[in-house]
Amino acid sequence: MHPHYGKADQLSQVAIGSAIEVHRLKGPGLIESIYERCLMRELELRQVAAVNQRVVRIEYKGLLFDEAIRFDILIEACLLLELKCVQEILPIHKAQLLSYMRLLDVPLGLIINFHEMKLVDGLVRMIIPGANR
Helix, strand or coil, X not given: CCCCHHHHHHHHHHHHHHHHHHHXXXXXXXXXXXXXXXXXXXXXXXXXXXXXXXXXXXXXXXXEEEEEEEEEEEECCCEEEEEECCCCCCHHHHHHHHHHHHHHCCCEEEEEECCCCCHHHHEEEEECCCCCC
C-alpha cells in the first residue's frame, strides 16, 4: 500500500465536496481556470493545503533535471485533481492524470469535469496500481 493512500482517500471526499460547492454556485459552462481558482479558494476556506504547480525532479536513463509541471491542483502532496470542462472524458485525459500521478508519486487522482449538469456525473477516480493494497 502507498503510504499516503489513506490520507488521499479521506481528502478525496473533501475535494469532491468542495468541487460540488463550486459547481453549485458557478454552474457549468465556464472555463477551467475559473473553476480552478474558485476550487483553490474553497479548499483554503476548508483549511486544506493545495498548490497549483510544482518543480519536479525528473530522471531519465541517468539524466536528472528539474521541470515545472503544470498540473491543476495537488492537495496535501497526496491527491491530484485534474479539472476539465469538456463534453466527455477521453482516454488521453486519464493517461495525463496517471502520468502526473507517477511523476509526483501521488497514489490517488480525480478528474473533475465541470461541464456536466450534475457534477457527480463528471467524476473519475484513478488509483496508481497497487497503491490501495
